[in-house]
Amino acid sequence: MAKATNNRPLSPHLQIYKLIPTMASSITHRITGGALYFGTLLVAWWLIAIATGEGAYDLVSAIYGSFIGRLILFGFTWALVQHLLGGLRHLMWDLGYGFEKHFATKLAKATFIAAPVITILLWIIGYSVR
Amino acid sequence: MDMRTPLGKVRGLGSAKDGTEHFWLQRLTAVSNLVLVSFFVCFIIAHSNSSYAEVRAALGNPIVAVMMGLVMVSVFTHMRLGMQIIIEDYVHHEGVKVVLLMLNTFFSFLMGALCLFAVLKTGFVG
Secondary structure (H helix, E strand, O other): OOHHHHOOOOOOOHHHOOOOHHHHHHHHHHHHHHHHHHHHHHHHHHHHHHHHOHHHHHHHHHHHHOHHHHHHHHHHHHHHHHHHHHHHHHHHHHOOOOOOHHHHHHHHHHHHHHHHHHHHHHHHHHHHOO | OOOOOHHHHHHOOOOOOOOOHHHHHHHHHHHHHHHHHHHHHHHHHHOOOOOHHHHHHHHHOHHHHHHHHHHHHHHHHHHHHHHHHHHHHHOOOHHHHHHHHHHHHHHHHHHHHHHHHHHHHHHHHO
16 A cells, blocks of 8 residues: 555655745744754753752853853854744734735845844843843 | 535534644744743843852742743743644654654653743742
């Protein structure tokens, strides 16, 4: 039974198409979502360390505060903002707005500019309130 | 010709048997995440340089503790639904798909339980 479906022609896959902004933002939305999924391990580790005691908290703080730790958290922040902006677009589409081709393309480009800008702003705020 | 039974029409659940529940819960938690994750990010920024005692005291505040708990419920619900879609889209082998869907639920509930317990423990001890 399974054999009968094996040799059916397949529709063209991603690599056939030209990478356009809306397609790139769709893929990015998925990848950032998947990354954030595993990024929750960092949140869990931090919360459990707080619940465990000062020693555990200091260890996590040292690791997250290291250069590599900060780099990962910076990437985490970007993924979060990028996914949030992508999600806002999806909510807009769910309400029935924003399907016009050129507008959708502009908005996709805008998220790729806005997400890094907002991420950097958040980190500037983070450092300035110390 | 209408092939659907009257009962099927009344239930309105379609072939997946759960209707729009997945779609709706994904959107509901997307909206709640906007508020809750913003709160979480603000908390992290405010306490990025805090001592252990300061962070503990902050999480001991009832409103902060409850918000943190809601962050976890909303985030882990949303991410479980999202990963489910990714698995269903890309994993075509039925056995592997079912195993991954199970692992997805296990991972999400484990992370959610760990985070919730940590928030509650810190909140109750103060």
